[in-house]
Structures are given as structure tokens and as C-alpha cells.
Amino acid sequence: MANEIAERVVAKYLTVKKPGYALMLDAPWGSGKTHFIRKVTDHETNETRLYVSLFNVHTAEEFEWALVRALKPWSEQTEKWGKRISEFVSGVTVAGCSVDLTKVNMTEIAFDSLPDTLIFDDVERCGIDPKQLWGLINGFVEHEGKRVILVCNSVKGAKKKQLAAIREKLVGQVVTIEPDIGAALTTVWVRLPDGPGRKFLQLRQDVIRETFADAKHNNLRLLLRALRDAVDLIDQIAPDMRTFHEPLERLVRTFLALHMAFHEGRISKEDLVNRGEVAIFHSLGGGDENHPLHLLKRDQVKAEIDAAYNTVFSAELGRKLIGDGYASYAVINEALHETHQFRETEAKSDWVRLWEWADEDETELIALEDRIAQRMQRFEITEPGEILQLYGAREFKGAYFDDFCSKENAREFCKYIHELDNRELLPTRLPATTRDREGYGFDAEFGRIIYEGRAFKPDLRARVLVRLLKQKMDAAYERALPDVAAQLFADLRSDPVAFREQLEAQAGVHNYSYAAILHHLDVADVARILLRYFIEEREITAVLVFDTIGNRTSPHRQGLAEEQDWIAALKQELERQAGNVSVICLAQMRLFLQRHMRAE
Template structure:
């Protein structure tokens, strides 16, 4: 079907190429990035009759010198003389020229063989990295001296090259043709390139929906449209037949995916916006900050009024993987859809999740789930930090709307007792999590209810303190294990305690060593082979050299001071060579550890 929006371009190019005389000017095809300039020109040349006897097409993208443009033209003219054949031919040519005593230092194969064409196409002028005025001067020779027809493709508005460029452009360019974004034609072409038959059919069925979303972007970028369609095809391939058979779910998925893909690929939102800017927590935060400048994601929501960007059919982590990292994990995607309102079976859903999705569940379903959640709470069944916070946040919410009789204050007291009971029975996770991530990002792909309230923050703080206490309780056992590691694998011992490029450095900021007996540590250390003993000394320097004893490892400071003193004391009872070695290494590797005698003023 002819492209009505760009018929002027096709008509004029047809007229230009059909001229029987040299026009003595070039035609500039202009338009913003992604609008389809190259596609329109290539499509025209493919169908234009009669075909040009000789056509050379080159992209200037990434080129920076006239020699590189010449090389690109030569490769287009003689595609067989590229790569190894070109090198072989060039070597033979150079040898022949040297034989007849010709200087070959500034001569290329193209200079000797040459090239010519009836029509030259120079694409991506705005991405030429050299002087664009000089490039136009070079291109002008094909128009003026060869009498060829030249088509230049560029986003002309992006070029800021000064008066000289404008002067040369005025001399060379006889006609500027603006390309208009033509959704219908481009969409049909893009759909034809989709391999997955289900996705292809779904695109055809929902062409008007996709067209509406595309127009709301106000970007006219067909390249982004095509990339988004390819990405969505990958997601569709990861779905089960049950998912594909639910047309409403796939349409909701398409709306969310296309909108966020359009916005991400056009740099309107970033990975952090995708990860943290959606969901209930983000909506609450936006409400709290009402009157302030809206976040990028809220601006997206305002632009696409008919799309719910907070829809949980794809979790934020899945969207980040798909759109940012290019990761399409079938298990992850299927799990996200299964938890959505389209596929979830309330009977199989965790009660707290049913309560969280109260806007998508019936009154009876929510109330039944509240009862089950309360029973589990009394049984101390929740032990994962994220789930505990969800339940506490939901209880505050339920108290606020009158579903449960407990006041918010009572919810806080009951919550603290819950955490204390888990700590006493050693069921509380002994972990160090990112406070911000837990408070605002939520858990399990869902934002935490009531996370903006003082009551929730009080509970959150109590959880952090209890969890930190549970973590400290594990130090003695972990320290003992670490001492055994020092005997058997001193390199792993070093990596455990110091920042390296390895995932093994799990204790670099944990004051674990304070749980060890200094005497036992020194005896074990001095019993190691000399090379392993050296690694332990290196650990002290790497671990403490950046003021860590005054920060994260402050509680380890007395232990480090004691070890330093006992190592020096050991020098008095060992041989002179060993004593000298230990003193030298203490002085160099343990410099960051204060001298106890000096600190006490003795």
C-alpha cells in the first residue's frame, strides 16, 4: 500500500533519478532519529525503475576522515576486494608499484583502481565524527565533477556545524525532503519480520491499540517501535499456552510493556525509575509529595491515561531484567503473570498476598484472608523479613480502615512482641539488608502498605535492631569457622575479610574477629607456614588501612590492639630471625592499629 505521508518524497526521488542530464545538486532526506529515513530511501531504490546502472550506498556513522569515506565507497564498489582478498590484492599492488619505483606511502587500492557510480547515497551524515563541512565539500565533487546524482540522509536539525557548513550545504543541496513518520506502513513491515506466529497474530489484531500508544509517545521514532516489538516477541515466547489464551491478560501486558519500553528507550525514564517508581509505595509517596515536581514515572502515568503503569502483571524486577538487562527468564515471567489478577487462584495464594491485592479481590475473599493471616501471625509463622514487614504494614492499613479492632498503637506493640519472640526462638533472619530497599521497594514484587507512617517506621527500626542482634549472636561460631579456614585455606581467609573482586568477601565490614580469643589467634597464626603467616599480616593492612577501625569495625579495635601487642610480646620468646621478621611485619602491616602503650600515655 503506498505511503501517503511520504508520497512527496517518493515522487521527487523518482523525478530526480529519471533526469536525463546531470542535475548538479544533491537531495537531502531529513527527519528525526528513528523516523524511517533510511527505510524510505532503501524501499524507494528497491522498487524504482529503471534501476540505476551503478549505485553506491555508504553509512558515515563512526567515520571521521575523508580517507575512511573513500575506503567505505571502495568497499561498496568492490565488495569482493575487502577483508583478506583486499589485503592480498593490496600487497601485490604495493609490490608492483615499488618495483617500478613509485612511492606507495600515501596510495591506497582505491586510488589506483578508482570507483564511479550514477547514484551515491550517503547515510548518517549527522553521525560523521569528522568535520561535516569538509565532508560536504568531498561529496560535492561527485555532483560537480562526475555529474552524479547524490542523496544525503541526515537528521539535519541535529547538525550544529557553523556558517561554513551552512554555506556548503546551500551550494550542494538543491532539495530538502522531510520524512514523516508513517506508522501504518512501518508497522506492517515490522509485523512481517516477527517469527513467532502467536505474537505476529496478536500484533495484527491489536494494531489500533499499538498505534494509539505509539502516537501518545509524541516521539515519532519507528526504530524504537520495532525494537519494542522484537522485545515483546521474546516475552511472548516465554509464556505458556494458558497465558497466551487469556487475551485480556496479554493486552494488559502489551500496554504496560510497550509504554515503559517506549519511555525507557527514549531516555524519559531509567532503570531506577523502573525498579522503584511503580506500585503502591510509589503511588503513596507521590500522594505525600503532592505539589512537588512529579517523578519521571508519574509523568509517564499522566501521559498514558488509559494505561495502568502500576499494574503488577509484570513485577518491577522482571521489567528491569527485560528492558534494561535484556534478560528474559521464562520462569520469572510466568511466575509474575501467575500472581496477577488474571491467573491467580485465591485458594492457592498466600493470605497476606490476597489482603495486599484487596482492590482486586472480593470482600469475602479479603476478609477470609485477613482471618488466616491473623492465625498465622499468632502462630509466629512469618519468619522472612519481607513477609513480616508486609504483614505489619497490612495490619496498620487494616486498623486504619476498621477491618481489625486493634488500634495502630496496639499493632505496633503486638508487632514488637512478635519480633522479640522470633529472636528468642532463634527464628529471626540474621541478615544485613538494605534499609531503603526493604522500606520502599517492598518484597516479592509488591510495595509495602503503610510504609510512609511513623508506626511502620518504628516497627521497621525494631526489626533492624533485632535482626542486627541476631546477626551478632552468630559471630562466635562464624569466627571459629574462620579460624579453621585460616589453617586450611589462607587465601580464602583473606578474601573473606577484605574487599576484593571476589564474592567471597562477606565479612569485610563485619567485626567478626572480635569474637576470637587474641591468644588463640596469635598461636594459630604463628604456627602457620611463613608464606601463610605473611598473608594474614597482609589481611590486617587491607582490612584496617582505610580508617575502618573507627567506623564499621570499631568494636573490633580492642581485639586488633591486643593481637598486635601479643605478636610483639611473642618476639621476646622466639629466635632472633623470627623475632625480627615479626617486628618488621607488625610495623608495616599493622600500622593502622593503635599502639596500646602509646594510647595510654605510657
């Protein structure tokens, strides 16, 4: 049993009368010292043992008050020291008489009520000079004959050298403990909410123990905090994905390893983001063997610390869950779904199965290749990300076949992209979001190509394909703008709210909030619709539409320069059409424009 010897030593010390020395329990932070001493001494219910925390105690006077508070804790609701003192005094008498604290030494009063066993916790975090602290405590050991147990972490704190030197004069025996993960887990299951997360973790205590051991920090507090958040994570995973036990187990192992490392201070929030960087983990990419992530990966060999390629726990989801501390149900499940590791084999996309070709039956692999070839012949594969993944998967597979030609593979995909463009089957790129990044359906940043949660390091030919795809999608975008403008005009005429949604920024949504489009509309036609709203629905619809257009002149929308001349022309046309209605209408329009359509 863990710490059985330590328990015997403490239990024996508790039976010694006036031992003349202190017993020290020395163990790292988070190893369960406080829990251990509470269990062994039973100080919460045994009145012959007094527990005193020295955390944040800096003077002899505060030391005395720590004893007083331990003997007679005051109410948490009491805010004023005067009332706290009066509460204490009302319960303390000497020879049947009340005590005036201004005339009597507090320590002398406390000594009369002190039990035979004193337990001082958080010794290394006490602010009193070690020599003075040891003198105060030594009075109880030598002069009062008390049993004194000191609970500390001697390897931490600014005064660890002084503590090590001085304890020889006071401490007669030192006992150490190791983290009792079994006891900790037994305790934590009771505290965690009953549900799928707790049940899943309870069945995988071997994974928890192994991950904790690999972490090497021996801090149970870090583990219990990670387990609490792991339970919450699993509870939020969709029930159908929770049936995939193997990837879920890898997710838990990786989550616990990263969570503990982050809260220990071993890795930073930036490191969580950089888990997707190839160069950090691979020497061929100039990796740094002393990088915190590299070192963590070396210790946590079974966890997927490296998220540069395929992983069950993406760098983005790790940043949100651990670095930010929160991710919504939708974000969690979408991120896990995109890994393709929480789906049945038959539900996996062809390109995913091609990456996993080594696990396919030979007959199935031949059928898979044939199906992909037929789909390409019919030009059914149009998603740019899927095209790039198929290219990369073929390169990966071809490296193990003698008759494979990389140059011919690249030539085939280049020809395929050109043909998709000629047939106008290639999708347009999406306009920039608030982060000012256009959407191509894949990510080609930081030396990787990523699509639906899977990444691979591109060769030179793959980078050429990326540039070609972006070029063709940019051209398709420009060709589509007149049709988009026509739909935008239709929304302006019949659904002003939809019109606004296409032009106002929404987090993570690709619309035209940062992409010029209004200059493709006819100024006179737009002015006629706006004038009608101004006359008939001025307080609601007109305000909504005029504000939407006026916001396009905001300085932070620098990408909308093409629209500025168009908006100026629209204002002039609105004034002209309003003047045709009446002089009053023109004056009101000018004021309305001043209020709801910003000046150039």
C-alpha cells in the first residue's frame, strides 16, 4: 500500500510522550501531503491535535494569530477586526474571568489551551525568517513538550537552503510520501458528476496512471484538475462518437498530458497553438530538441503532442479547451468529426481511406483506386482540399511502389484542375473574414496543407498545385461577382435583413463585410429602392439599410476602397431623386444621410 511506512512512522510519533523533537513530513507540492496528514492524524475530529497553516504568515504576531484562529476560528461573515477580537475574547477566560487582549500576551493565553499535538502545514510558504520560525516552534517542542509535525516541501521556496540547515537542530525524524494516486482517484470520483465522462475515465485508470507517471511532476492537484476538465470534455462529445473507444482513449491521454503541462507552466498558450508546427518536432525541419513541446513529446510518448500531421486532438481545439478554458459543444464535435477518427470505415471519405491504404484489404484498395479514378473522369471531385489530399495520399502511397512516378502524378492533377476551371466546376474562393483571410476550403499556412483536420507536408509540386488552385479560384470569384451582386440587389429589394447579413461582419462567417461588392450594383436602381424605404419605412428599414451602406466607409475596412466612389455617387443620386419629390423631402434626405450614412 502506498505510503504505508510513512503512516506507521506518524502513528508511532503520535504515541510518544514529550518526544523532544519535531517530525517533518517532506514532499512536493500537490503530492497529497495535507490529505495524508488529515487521514493519519484525524485532526479535524480529534481535539488533542491542532492543525495550523503557516501560509502567508510573516511575523511573530501573525504566527500567534494563526494559533488563535486554529483554536477558535471566527465567522467568515465577520469583516472587522474589532468584532473578530471580541468574538474571541467572549470565549476565552482565565480563572473564570474575561481577558483583556490589550493587557495580556496572546501566546500565553493560547498556550493554556493548546493540545499535545501541533501540526504546522505550509512551512516553506511561511514568510517568517527561518531562524525566528524555528525558535517559535522550538518553544513548543523543548519547553512545552508538545508533539510537533511540520508539513513542508523543502525543495521549493526562496529559503530552502536555510530550512535544510536549521531543521537539523529541531527535526528528529523526516518522513517522505509519494503521490497516492489510488487514494486520489477514489476521492475524485465522488466529487465528479456522474455521467459518460466519469464512467469512461473510471474504466481507464491505467491510462490515467501512466500519463501521470510520464508527466514526472508528481502533483496530484494538477492531475485532479485535468480529470475534472476531461470529464466535462467527454460529456460534451456526441453519443455516437463516444462509441469509438480507441480514438477517445488517445484523446483523453493527450488532453491530460497537455492540460497538466500547461497548468504546471511547462508549456505556454503559444506552445498549444504551435503543436501544429512541423519544424518543432522534426530535425529535418530545423526542430529544436530543447523546445518545450519537443521535451514533452519525449516524456509523453503515447500522447499525440505532435499535431503537425494527423491527430485526434487538433492544435486549434487544444488552444480553445486548455489555453482559453472553453469550447462550445458544436466546436468540440466539429473538430473531432473532422479528424475522421470517430466514423465507421465505410463512412470515411475516399481520400481518407487512401491515406490509410496500408490498412485496406487488397481487393478493397484496388476498388478504392478505381472508384477515385472514375470520379475524376466524371469531374465529380471538385473540393480543392479533397483534390490536394488525394494528391498527397497518392504521393505517400506511391513512395512504396516501384512503378510510381511523382512527376506524372502531379501532371495529372494539374491537368484536372485546369479542366475543372474550363468547365466552371471549380468553386470560387470565399471573401475575407474579419481576420482578413480568404477562404479556399483548405489551409496552406506554416509549411503544411490542411483539410478537414488532416495535414501533410507538401513537396514542391504540391505547392505548385496550391498556387494554381488559388489562382483559378480567385478568377472564378471575380467572374461570379456580377451574379452575387444581382442576388444582393434582390435581397435589398425584398429582404433587407438578408442584405445586411451579407455585408456586416459575423465571427467566422465568410460574407462581403471586408470584400468590395456594392460597386457592381446600379446606382440609380439602388437609390430608387432606398428612397422608397425612406418615404415608407423610415424608422426601421431605411435606418437598417442606410446604416449598413454607411458602415462600409469605416476606416478599418480598407479593402473596400473600390466602393467609396460608388457610395459618393449613391448619395448624390439619392438627393437628386428626393429633390424630384419635394423640397422638404430633399432637406430631410440630406439630414438622414448625415445621420445614417457616414461622410467620406
